[in-house]
Amino acid sequence: MTPGGPAAVGILPAGHRQRPGGRATSVPRVQGTARRPAAPIGGRLQSRAPFVAPGAGAVFQLELAKPYRIIVAGDGARVEDSTGKRYLDAMSGGSMAATLGHGRRDLIDLVWEQSRRVGYLDNNRLTNPWQESLAAKLVDVAPTGFTRVRFVTGGSEANEAAIRAARMYHVARGEPQRWQIISPAQAYHGPTMQTLALTGRPGLQGAFGPYLTRHRHIPPSTARFDATGQQALDALDEALEQVGPENVSAYFCEPVSAASLPAYSPPARFWEGLAERRERHGFLICFDEVVTGIGRTGNWFAANDLPIVPDVIATAKGLGAGYTAIGAVLYRDSVYEAIASEVRSFSLGHTWDGSPLPCAVGLAVLGILESEGWVDHVAARGPSLRRELEEALSGNDLVGEVRGRGYLLGIDYLDPRDGRSFLPPELGVAGRIERAAARHGLLVLGTMPTRDGFAGDQHLFAPPFPTPDGDLGEMVDRMAAAVDEVAAEVRDELGSSLSAGGGPSAGLRVLIVQHEDPTPAGFVHEWLDDQGADVEIYRIDLEDRCVDPTRYDLIVSLGSELAAFDDSIPWIDREKDLLVEAYGADIPILGLCFGGQLLARVLGGDSYRGELSEVGWLPVRSADEDLVPPGPWFQWHFDTFSIPPGGELIADSEAGPQAFVVGRSLGVQFHPEVTNEIMDGWVDAYRHELDDEGVDPDALLEETRRIEPRARAVAARLLERYAEDIAGLALPGRGADGT
Secondary structure, eight states, rough: OOTTTTTTTTEEOOOEEETTTTOOEEOOOOSSSSSSSTTTSOOOOOOOOSHHHEEEEEEEESSSSSOEEEEEEBBBBEEEHHHHHHOEEIIIIIIIOTTEEEEEEEHHHHHHHHHOOOEEEEEEOOOOHHHHHHHHHHHHSTTTEEEEEEESSSHHHHHHHHHHHHHHHHTTTTTTTEEEEEEESOOOOOOSHHHHOOOHHHHHGGGGGGSSSEEEEEOOOOOHHHHHHSHHHHHHHHHHHHHGGGGGGEEEESSSSSSSTOOOOOOHHEEEEEEEHHHHHHHHEEETTTTTTTTTTSSSSSGGGGOOSSEEEEHHHHHHTTSOOEEEEEHHHHHHHHHHEEEEEOOOTTTTTHHHHHHHHHHHHHHHHHHHHHHHHHHHHHHHHHHHHHOOOOOOTTTEEEEEEEEEEEEEEOTTTTTSSSOOOOGHHHHHHHHHHHHEEOOOEEEEEOSSSOOOOOEOOOOTTOOHHHHHHHHHHHHHHHHHHHHHHHHHHHHHBBBSSBBBBOOOOEEEEEETTOOOHHHHHHHHHHHOEEEEETTTOOOOOOOOOGSSSEEEEEOOSOTTTOTSSSTHHHHHHHHHHHHHTTTTTTTHHHHHHHHHHHHHEEEEEEEEEEEEEEEEEOOOTSSOOOOOEEEEEEEEEEOOOOOOEEEEEETTEEEEEETTTTEEEEEEEEEEEHHHHHHHHHHHHHHHHHHHHHHHHHHHHHHHHHHHHHHHHHHHHHHIISOOOOOOOTTTOOO
């Protein structure tokens, strides 16, 4: 199409481009049939998705409604995502496994060399020198009395093997009735059916309840509930009485908790009482040292620092240091001898147990830890790191406690109104701090309040052992900045934004991102006001601040006279970060023209100069006319975009995509916000450019005044359907059926 007719509106001739700071200028047409010609600013700037969208890709993710950040590289204590943003890794790879940091060439080369020599052998009939040497080395660094090791491929398998060993021990000793296990309720030992049964957290067990063995659980001895440990001992006595102590196989626990209750360990009185009850009743004590083992707490095993010696130890993560999948179960000689003297077999195992490749890596990891002194370093540096974190957070009334040992530290948050209670779960404080930390370039792991009431919002802080002091200091500073940022918001919400029922205010909170004076929210703002929304305008071109998107129910990114692929725009990185974080937190985003192009770009699509440009009131081809009516919609753009991975094309035109949905977000190429006042401003500011393009400005204004009432109705329909059907936002005055 070309401009024509009395209104002189329509698709402009191809070969028009936008210049930074202006609308459009005529340039020679790019020859050829390529759909994506080179962009004017250093060529087409290709983006990469920072997340895998929910439902996108072939991976069956653990959390199906959660976008997953894509990490593509790591070096030491730093990692880089697919957009090139770098983070300090205060979680050692996310699960505390990468204890030696990322990208160690000696371990990478070892994997290559061992694979060339021999990578796999079945340990059911064969053994190998790497397995034998690694077992001997683990016995050397284990607590006194441990003489045997069995290898597995991960922590859950190690814990399950420990359960089996305890059972076989009692059967071998002529006590086959012993099978019950007692463990802390606030715990996590893995996702297999037996290890899942060890936790008392119903939210984790979910639908698997019918498959799970019924065990007994006791509450934790935290400073909040049981500072001395006596209440936990009383609960243990009660559990023993309920099932009969002669029926108890083992007490199963972490010596220092990881994700379930970050860096918590019971007081000495509990451990002493536990040892007394073992002596009296004859059950075993099994330690889950999947996280704490191999140096994490400043000792080879956390058991070495407690007034009790367990009978079985399971470990995993630090043994492979993130370079291989390997775990191990260590047995005291008394346990091994009882099984060996009667059963003579422990044949249940897995394919890769004890294979040369993982055992060679494990052996090298132990060698590095020993020769470079990292376990001693963690023991020496850990207390001062904890003090630095305490001091950085000391003035924040949201922080209740910083605890832990070595490089396994935990932060516990509380309600500043009484200085004791857990924060209201609906505030999602741990998740907000985790996202704020990511904005500051720091990766940490937050845990949310649990149904049983034993834990509230918390964070783990567990950096790689070789992290330089400068990076540790920066981690502490970034963590403190993230906590301070969220604490300021939470104080305000607790003070003024809680409803009578104790939850957050029900009003729709909307952030509108505006890029310059001539591009306001117009009708979109009016419609939101009609819905009773609390609207905040963020002039990102004028305000040099970061915004927490989780404070809002909806983010609206407006149009701009600039190009979404132009990374030289001073504020564009801040907006990309904002959209990425909002999407990652499942906050719906409505992107209009520039905003829609940028949304597509940050989620893995491309934004680039289009072959066709569009200006005027034009229809679109819609696959869902209830969501995106055919229009006409006002268009003024010279760029286009591709649909991001996981997105669904809703509407298009000859010039390219016009609307797409991804998750709870919608991006459109057109301008539903246009009003007579906005058009007056655009024509006044850019009349000369319309003249250059052959578009009659006065005819465009006349056409806008004629069509605006209908355009408002169409735009209202789009906004309503998007808010309710895609974003899942409850609009005032509408029932559950939408009427």
